[in-house]
Amino acid sequence: MRILRTLVPAAVAVLVVPGCASTDADPSRTRTPSTSASATASPTSSPAASPDAESSVPAARRAESVVSPQAPRLVVLPSGRRVPVDRVGTTPAGVLDVPADVDNAGWWRGGSRIGDPFGSVLVAAHVDSRTQGLGPFAELLTLEPGTRVVLESSRLRQVFRIDARRLVPQGSLADDSWIFDASGDLRLTLVTCAPPYEPDRGGYQNLAVVTAVPLGPPEDQ
Template structure:
């Protein structure tokens, strides 16, 4: 089993190499169990996992040829485009600035892989674009479904948990990005409270969903 040292996730950019997370300034304060936050004064940021040096891809096995996810249909029925992302020179996950587009970490698992985390992150809001689709993750219910599609595959996942992860070390949260273990979908965005004096959002909302069946041809 491989593990990675992670810095953090930021909806503007996600840091993947050291051991601290951070949401950059963006959005209003509030609880993840309450309504979505109001648009922020700055773009949201999430930090995700990176490894030292090149991140080795997950080992690919099985009859299905894995593919990068291309879109997610959220429980509300809204579809969000997904783009593959790497890391910035500073080690942050390069989440798309467009709040209507999510970033799939290409160092993680793909749709059709038999194990590991399919990690997808997006901004929760923006001072110029308002609330993003991933804002609904702050109140998503267990048992609801999310459909992931790629160029030639589709698979339905059922929400298992919604967890708040505070800024700081991810040493105990490697399940968010690890390519080992059961296959799961991991969706991440910034979460309240928002404190400008402390750098912005103080938490990440991490939604974990498990497959309801095998991937099928789309």
């Protein structure tokens, strides 16, 4: 069963971030659970863009970047596990179209990119699947602050330091816009499902949300 978490990037648009699958779920439509686990989230509330927008960071702000921004293609977790990242949009129902393969993650194309000076680079993946077992993003459930994550595109590479790991309850993300908002300080936001898993209530009840801050500007590979 899947768990869906809704983002509200605009007054009318609704985005669901599916980051996990349960053992009997359809991974392509799974929700990403969340719980508030460590420090209080510091929201960067501001109007967000349509989920289908190529990017919601204003062009004027993008011009401040010293490099030409690029979509991420690979995330290297603290364990060294290399996870391919696909570019994803949303389904007609507003669900983030996370790759069904638990070994792949999805970058929300409505968010920021490597090289953008502001906003959240949102990358989500299923935590498990019935046929594949645990995916690499299950590592998010135990990541500690201070460890490093690397994000790569076809040409750029940027290193991030884990800042916080939080559990966010399933439901609307209207009050948690810091997860996807394309404004505020640049950050990498990694999302997947988190326990408890309750079949009678639809599956995973929380989202594990890991935020990381850049240790420096992106570099050419």
